Amino acid sequence: MLKIDNLVVAYGGIEALKGISMEVEEGKIITLVGANGAGKSTTLRAIMGLVKPVSGAITYKGSNLLAEKTQNMVRNGIALVPEGRRVFPNLTVLENLKIGAFCRNDEKNIKEDLEWVYHLFPRLKERTWQLAGTLSGGEQQMLAVGRALMSRPKLLMMDEPSLGLAPLVVKEIFNIIKEIHKQGVTILLIEQNANAALHIADIGYVMETGRISLKGTGHELLANQEVKEAYLGKKAK
Amino acid sequence: MSFDIFLQHLTNGISLGSLYALIAIGYTMVYGILRLINFAHGDIFMMATYFAFYGVITFGVPWYIVFPIVILLTASLGMTLEVAAYRPLRNAPKISIMISAIGASFLLENLAIVIFGGVNKAFPTPEVFTGVVQLGPVSLQKLTFYIPIITVIFLVALLYLINHTKTGMAMRAVSKDHETAGVMGIDVNKTISITFGIGSALAAIGALMWGLKFPQIYPLMGVMPGLKCFIAAVIGGIGNIKGAVLGGFILGVGEIMLVAFLPSDYTGYRDAFAFILLIVVLLFRPTGIMGEKISEKV
Numbered sequence: 219m220l221k222i223d224n225l226v227v228a229y230g231g232i233e234a235l236k237g238i239s240m241e242v243e244e245g246k247i248i249t250l251v252g253a254n255g256a257g258k259s260t261t262l263r264a265i266m267g268l269v270k271p272v273s274g275a276i277t278y279k280g281s282n283l284l285a286e287k288t289q290n291m292v293r294n295g296i297a298l299v300p301e302g303r304r305v306f307p308n309l310t311v312l313e314n315l316k317i318g319a320f321c322r323n324d325e326k327n328i329k330e331d332l333e334w335v336y337h338l339f340p341r342l343k344e345r346t347w348q349l350a351g352t353l354s355g356g357e358q359q360m361l362a363v364g365r366a367l368m369s370r371p372k373l374l375m376m377d378e379p380s381l382g383l384a385p386l387v388v389k390e391i392f393n394i395i396k397e398i399h400k401q402g403v404t405i406l407l408i409e410q411n412a413n414a415a416l417h418i419a420d421i422g423y424v425m426e427t428g429r430i431s432l433k434g435t436g437h438e439l440l441a442n443q444e445v446k447e448a449y450l451g452k453k454a455k
Numbered sequence: 456m457s458f459d460i461f462l463q464h465l466t467n468g469i470s471l472g473s474l475y476a477l478i479a480i481g482y483t484m485v486y487g488i489l490r491l492i493n494f495a496h497g498d499i500f501m502m503a504t505y506f507a508f509y510g511v512i513t514f515g516v517p518w519y520i521v522f523p524i525v526i527l528l529t530a531s532l533g534m535t536l537e538v539a540a541y542r543p544l545r546n547a548p549k550i551s552i553m554i555s556a557i558g559a560s561f562l563l564e565n566l567a568i569v570i571f572g573g574v575n576k577a578f579p580t581p582e583v584f585t586g587v588v589q590l591g592p593v594s595l596q597k598l599t600f601y602i603p604i605i606t607v608i609f610l611v612a613l614l615y616l617i618n619h620t621k622t623g624m625a626m627r628a629v630s631k632d633h634e635t636a637g638v639m640g641i642d643v644n645k646t647i648s649i650t651f652g653i654g655s656a657l658a659a660i661g662a663l664m665w666g667l668k669f670p671q672i673y674p675l676m677g678v679m680p681g682l683k684c685f686i687a688a689v690i691g692g693i694g695n696i697k698g699a700v701l702g703g704f705i706l707g708v709g710e711i712m713l714v715a716f717l718p719s720d721y722t723g724y725r726d727a728f729a730f731i732l733l734i735v736v737l738l739f740r741p742t743g744i745m746g747e748k749i750s751e752k753v
Contacts, residue, residue, distance in 0.1 A: 268634060289642050292639060300635055304632060304634075306632065308631055309628060317628055318639060365639075
């Protein structure tokens with residue numbers, strides 16, 4: 219579905235990605251784990267067209283994604299849950315969700331999807347008319363996920379959805395990710411919480427300072443000695 | 456001074472305040488979406504009066520055809536200005552785009568002097584807008600009475616557009632976060648263009664009524680109203696549309712009352728009033744009356 223080939227991205231001469239290649243297969247949950255500064259967010263930003271790569275290729279369903287503008291990604295079925303949630307604080311919960319469906323005109327289906335999002339996150343329904351800026355961190359994360367779902371994405375990319383959230387909320391978010399996946403949405407998940415991410419992932423990539431150092435199924439990586447030591451803590455199973 | 460005379464001055468003040476409000480909205484909307492003070496806004500206001508002058512006087516077209524065209528022309532001028540002077544600097548430091556705005560202002564003023572000439576011209580005043588209406592004890596120029604009504608109509612339309620349409624929602628989203636708005640599929644450049652168009656159209660409406668009220672037009676006529684309306688926007692809390700309206704009314708009513716109630720020796724300080732008010736507001740409430748607290752994005 220999405221293929222990244224030898225991608226190099228630099229910020230003012232400093233290479234954040236030093237030639238990474240990876241593939242997101244349709245219908246799978248793919249995760250990209252790694253420490254701060256490994257280049258995980260940069261990878262997503264490059265896919266969305268928010269940073270221009272120095273070299274390399276990104277293809278999506280066979281077509282060159284690098285030629286597309288950011289604003290057209292969502293029309294192609296790619297939605298992003300940005301790092302740090304980035305909900306629009308001056309818009310209500312409902313407006314935030316509607317803006318997720320900004321490119322769509324099929325009012326009836328939008329309504330259905332809204333109901334689905336409210337079903338996934340009943341808390342959002344209770345807060346429909348509240349300004350998003352007044353929500354708690356966990357609720358904002360739910361809103362950011364719901365907003366992305368409102369575009370009816372085929373590929374949902376999430377940047378650190380568990381960041382700064384209480385363990386119970388993290389668990390809830392991960393359950394929702396599985397639920398969304400069951401509906402046929404392909405998921406590319408970026409996480410520092412490697413343990414939780416690898417448990418739900420079909421395929422995992424481990425990133426280190428701009429390179430992909432390991433690739434494997436979620437369970438393989440969970441069992442891998444290096445991964446255990448570097449990201450899971452030695453005692454983790 | 457009797458109550459009737461007070462009412463008389465109050466209506467005059469509201470009328471002037473309406474004009475300030477219409478122009479102040481343009482400043483506040485552009486600031487809201489780009490964090491830019493569009494110094495050329497007052498000159499766009501001036502351009503609108505000349506468009507109307509040439510349409511009605513030179514080409515002899517009736518005012519009711521000319522005025523809507525003027526509004527559209529002025530909106531396009533504002534949008535062109537954005538594309539030419541501000542868009543190329545979208546990712547440049549804020550100071551560059553501000554200098555570009557000052558340059559655009561000088562350019563428009565001097566272009567006007569070259570093309571239209573520096574001599575004052577008489578703005579056409581159609582008969583519909585002249586004459587006097589009697590409202591109880593208050594007698595008003597018809598125009599003074601019409602201005603607030605026209606203003607309110609456009610304000611309601613504007614607030615509806617911003618709060619209840621998809622375009623308005625996009626404008627509010629872009630004003631908070633360009634990047635995320637783009638991720639949502641919003642065409643950020645188009646949204647900014649629309650914002651300039653609306654702001655300039657409102658300035659044109661203000662300019663037409665200004666021309667009818669003070670029928671002398673000249674290339675630098677936009678400077679003082681431009682400054683005052685910028686002050687009105689800051690007093691109300693820049694970035695906030697209702698704040699700009701409030702600021703406009705405070706400034707308009709305050710100015711008229713000052714002239715009316717102070718001894719005539721002091722009426723020359725009329726323009727100074729706006730600036731003194733600005734200093735006072737900035738000292739005690741730097742974000743303006745309805746301004747939000749400034750929080751740095753993390």
